[in-house]
Amino acid sequence: MLLELVNSTLEDVSQKQAIxxxxxxxxxxxxMESAVDWNSIERIEVMGIDEIALKKGHRDFVVVISAYxxxxxxxxxxxxxxxxxxxxxFFRSIPKRLRRTVGVICSDLYQGFIGAAKAxxxxxxxxxxxxxxxxxxxxxxxxxxxxxxxxxLRRTLSKADLxxxxxxxxxxxxxWADLNADExxxxxxxxxxxxxxxxxxxxxxxxxxxxxxxxxxGQGKRKLRGWMQRVTNRKLICFDRFLGTLNTHFEEITNYFxxxxxxGFVEGLNxxxxxxxxxxxxxxxxxxxxxxxxxxxxxxxxxxxxx
Numbered sequence: 079m080l081l082e083l084v085n086s087t088l089e090d091v092s093q094k095q096a097i098x099x100x101x102x103x104x105x106x107x108x109x110m111e112s113a114v115d116w117n118s119i120e121r122i123e124v125m126g127i128d129e130i131a132l133k134k135g136h137r138d139f140v141v142v143i144s145a146y147x148x149x150x151x152x153x154x155x156x157x158x159x160x161x162x163x164x165x166x167x168f169f170r171s172i173p174k175r176l177r178r179t180v181g182v183i184c185s186d187l188y189q190g191f192i193g194a195a196k197a198x199x200x201x202x203x204x205x206x207x208x209x210x211x212x213x214x215x216x217x218x219x220x221x222x223x224x225x226x227x228x229x230x231l232r233r234t235l236s237k238a239d240l241x242x243x244x245x246x247x248x249x250x251x252x253x254w255a256d257l258n259a260d261e262x263x264x265x266x267x268x269x270x271x272x273x274x275x276x277x278x279x280x281x282x283x284x285x286x287x288x289x290x291x292x293x294x295x296g297q298g299k300r301k302l303r304g305w306m307q308r309v310t311n312r313k314l315i316c317f318d319r320f321l322g323t324l325n326t327h328f329e330e331i332t333n334y335f336x337x338x339x340x341x342g343f344v345e346g347l348n349x350x351x352x353x354x355x356x357x358x359x360x361x362x363x364x365x366x367x368x369x370x371x372x373x374x375x376x377x378x379x380x381x382x383x384x385x
Contacts, residue, residue: 088358103366110369114154116172119147121179122154126344127191129160130351132362140364141165141191144347151343153371156364165194184341186211187327207330208341209289216285216320217251220278223316224250227272235271243268250275254283278314281305289334298335299328350374 088099088106095102125145132138141164143155155168169177182204185191195205224247232240246268249261257265269276288301306324309317324331334340354361354374361367 106366106369106373110373112365112369114152116176119154119176122147122172122176123179124182124184124339125154125180126184126341126347127165127195128186128341128344128348129188130348130355132355132360132367138362140367142344142348142351143168144344146343151347151375153347153368153375156368156371158364160188160190162190162193162197165191166197169194169198182206182337182339184208184339184344185330186341187215187323187330192327192330204333204336205330206333206336206339207327208344209334210340210342210345212323212331213286213289215323216282216317219316219318219320220250220282223275223278223314227275231271239267239271250279253286274314277312278316281309281312281314281317284308293335295332295335298332302328302332 088102091097091102122145125143127141127143129139129141132140139160141155141157141160142153143157143165145152145154147154157164157168172180177199180199180203183195183199184206185195185208187207192205192207195203228247231243235243242264246264249257249265252261254262254265265279269279285305288298288305291301293301302324306321309321351367351371354370355367358370361370
């Protein structure tokens, strides 16, 4: 019966099994923990932290803290506040024997998460900023320049050129190596009319290449510093905000080069929770949400019948 909840709501299973919703919730309460059982965990090597919105319009944020436990991804905490104090309090609630086993914490660049991890774990734990969050930031800078250049070009281009460049923004989102000959010709045609856009595009390509190269942390630092200097020398002000982020979180960003750890598992879990939330038409009770997430992740392993 519990496994039916993996793909259904309480109300659906209640109608199918002719059991009251309250009774069904009682079964769930008796069989699923409402919080993590630290005694069942031997060590936590990699931890991830992110947030999702429980309601439409980015309201009622919930912090999702996950970890690989014995090779299995688990949710170890759902927090109703995304403040540094709330996250730090959760980290301190982890038993000391487990805190000593944490090696990496994957996070985005939200200062509350990073600050809490530093306050509790200090320098012993490597805080790794997700490369895809970093990529989003420098792509946002490039997109700002693209929009500004396009507004200018629309006033000066002929109708034929405007037709040629109609969907050029999609091409600019792809790497040069992934474009065919015709697409490259269109971009070259555009870059002749906007040299600054070409410089910014090349800068994005260069930064992506750094991330995809097999570099040590020291090599990664030197490459990033060189990139930052080139961008500054060329006065690509569209990256000014990103340069500020790089300077502020240089250690967390370059920690990626140690073992190329990303928050991919965190994002995958977030998507699973979002699907669960939509399937249940919203779950605002964090205890019930924790139970349902654990059931979705481990229900078949715990309650499935071997055939």
